[in-house]
Amino acid sequence: MTEYLDTPAGRRIAYRFRDGQGPGIVFLGGFRSDMTGTKAEWLDDRARKQGRAFLRFDYSGHGASAGRFEDGCIGDWLADAHAVIQAVTQGPQVLVGSSMGGWIAILLARAMPDRIAGLVTVAAAPDFTEQGFWAGFDDKQRQALMATGRVALPSDYGDEPYVISRRLIEDGRDHLVMDRPLTLLCPVRMFQGTADRDVPVDWALRLLDHATGPDIRLTLVKDADHRFSTPECLQLIGQGVDDVVA
Template sequence: MSEYLDIPAGRRIAFQRSSGRGPGVVFLGGFKSDMTGTKAAWLHDWAREQNRAFLRFDYSGHGDSSGSFEEGCIGDWFQDAHQVIEALTDGPQVLVGSSMGGWIALLVARAMPQRVAGLVTIAAAPDFTQQGFWAGFDDAQRQTLLRAERIELPSDYSDQPYVITRRLIEDGRDHLVMDQPLPLSVPVRMLQGTADADVPVDWAMRLLGHAAGDDIRLTLVKGADHRFSTPECLRLIGQSIDDVLA
């Protein structure tokens, strides 16, 4: 059953958490996903078996949280994560970020390093609004976005199209992490499937090369897709958290 946190920005954030020992684990979901997804649910059960504190939540405009997805942007969702971690967890946390959640996790690590014990990213997509959407648009699409303030793209995960707004693109530029130094003093485990059609392997390689830290590792899983939700992939996520905690 979801609980709710009202944050100062006026948004109501749905969350589920379970108590246990620390450092706790916080799951940060992907673009237009919610906390009922396979990875989030698996991690909930994993944490309970480990007696590990665990928190999952829906960004505003996602799942059971307030707001409209189309009105949201990276800055809003980063703020949601920041507020949730600050209000609902104690001490340093291991952040597990999937796709867009990997970008959010990096922003959180930059903003509140004292509250981060480690990072596990799954097909991390830092700066995807710029290096994915905007870079992939042709001139006509860019003009449509600037003129109409929005553009619709087909989704492989839903019958409903992705609505990409001008605000999402422009706000994304204010939260880039690949255009400036990215020091990470905590253990980092990056997971990436070679058959991922949404986040290319070379994004993972670029992030590995760009991030600075003494304990950063990238694991490539041959044949794994963007969902990264097979039993083998899920077990690897758990093993990566154990590795960070060790």
């Protein structure tokens, strides 16, 4: 059942929580995705069968949560995640972050290390506003973004074009993780498909090289795409969760 939380920042966030044993699992979705995607549904069902607590939610401007997508930024979505985790869950949590959710998970691990029992990332995209969008814009797009505050990009998934805001880019620079030391003391399991057209394999390799910690592992899956939602890929994610829980 979908419930709603009014955050300290005044945003209304939709979430679904299943009570159970700890450590709980928190699913952090990707850019322009929602909590009803294949990975979220599969992980929720798996947690139900294990009797484990599970939380999934929509960032503001995503899915069933209030707000406009183009008004949001990494800082807002990080605050949404922090507020829901603090309000709804208890004790240590394993964060499962998909794409942008991997970036959010890393930021949460840095902000609330005492609450994080482990990280599992799928096609993690830290700093994608800078190393993805801004680096990929041509001069005309950069000029339009700075002059008008927005630029529209075509979707690779058949949707309407989506807007990238100047606020998203500038706020992203305040939350970069690849330009400073990154220590992750909890166990970390990262998964990356070699056929991912949205997050290059090089990003995963650079993140592995950049992060320091006692137990960080990266698994590359040949020919897996960005969705990483085949039965085999889902099983890998589940094994990663079990690994960090253990």
